[in-house]
Amino acid sequence: GDSVTQMEGPVTLSEEAFLTINCTYTATGYPSLFWYVQYPGEGLQLLLKATKADDKGSNKGFEATYRKETTSFHLEKGSVQVSDSAVYFCALSRAGNNRKLIWGLGTSLAVNP
Amino acid sequence: EAGVTQFPSHSVIEKGQTVTLRCDPISGHDNLYWYRRVMGKEIKFLLHFVKESKQDESGMPNNRFLAERTGGTYSTLKVQPAELEDSGVYFCASSQENTRGGYTFGSGTRLTVV
Numbered sequence: 001g002d003s004v005t006q007m008e009g010p011v012t013l014s015e016e017a018f019l020t021i022n023c024t025y026t027a028t029g030y031p032s033l034f035w036y037v038q039y040p041g042e043g044l045q046l047l048l049k050a051t052k053a054d055d056k057g058s059n060k061g062f063e064a065t066y067r068k069e070t071t072s073f074h075l076e077k078g079s080v081q082v083s084d085s086a087v088y089f090c091a092l093s094r095a096g097n098n099r100k101l102i103w104g105l106g107t108s109l110a111v112n113p
Numbered sequence: 114e115a116g117v118t119q120f121p122s123h124s125v126i127e128k129g130q131t132v133t134l135r136c137d138p139i140s141g142h143d144n145l146y147w148y149r150r151v152m153g154k155e156i157k158f159l160l161h162f163v164k165e166s167k168q169d170e171s172g173m174p175n176n177r178f179l180a181e182r183t184g185g186t187y188s189t190l191k192v193q194p195a196e197l198e199d200s201g202v203y204f205c206a207s208s209q210e211n212t213r214g215g216y217t218f219g220s221g222t223r224l225t226v227v
Contacts, residue, residue: 004155034215043117043220044204089156099208100146100169101216103156 002027006090006104013080013111021075021107023064023090031092033057033066033073034101039086047075047088080111115139119205119219126226131193134222138187138207144168145188146208146216147180151201159203162188174199195226 007022025031035047035057048057050066050073057064062077073090090104118137126132138145147159159178160170164185173180177196182188192199202223206216 036218043119044206044218046215046217049215091156099144100158100161100172101148101156102158103148105155 002031002092002094002102004090004092004102004104006088006107008105008107009087010108010110013109015082015111015113016079017111019075019077019080019084019109021088021090021109023073023075023104025071025073025090025092025102027071027092027094027102029094030068031094033064034091034093035062035064035073035075036089036091037086038089038106044089080109082111082113085109085111117205117207117217117219119203119222121222122220123223124225126195126224128197128226129194131191132195132224134190134192134203134205134224136188136190136205136207136219138205139217142207142209142217143185144208144210144216145182146206147188147190148204148206149201150204150221151198156204159190192224195224197226200224200226 003026032051034049036044037047048059050057053068055066064075087106089106091101145162150156158172161168162182179191202221204221206218208216
């Protein structure tokens with residue numbers, strides 16, 4: 001069945017460091033891919049998405065490119081801030097009427113000043 | 114616009130008791146989803162409503178879980194009787210039509226069964 005694999009955390013970085021959180025997926029067809037973020041004490045928020053191969057999603061300085069050849073959707077940011085400390089979730093949704101999300105385990109990021 | 118509202122935010126109950134979680138979606142959103150995250154595991158889909166109808170309930174763990182969405186507005190998720198393994202964070206999300214995966218989530222209800 002469909003699945004999402006994320007790199008395990010926690011990840012601890014210093015402010016202004018480069019961030020990569022790896023995400024790979026297994027799915028039939030052409031799923032849409034997502035990164036969600038959960039800040040402390042808050043709900044899940046959509047960070048960015050990509051709906052077809054080679055699409056790049058971007059938001060708040062974060063980017064991820066839909067790579068079908070490597071079935072990956074790695075999250076990157078060039079310079080993290082303390083305010084980026086959160087849990088990041090990679091997820092997919094298959095085509096068709098079934099819009100449910102299949103999730104990775106989540107990666108906790110802590111950014112130190 | 115108001116977001117997705119869930120309550121209570123936290124609930125601690127004893128094994129064998131009943132708990133009802135509520136979700137108020139964004140007004141006008143026909144699609145409503147319930148998800149659950151058990152500690153240390155990935156978020157899992159529970160079920161999907163389109164208006165008042167259950168579109169997909171394949172993720173419901175067992176018959177101790179009952180979800181309703183009367184009138185196609187708010188939804189409730191009842192757990193009766195609760196077991197220890199039901200502990201986790203229950204998320205609700207809503208979307209308009211044709212929004213594949215781009216939902217708006219509530220803040221979740223953290224359920225602890227002791």
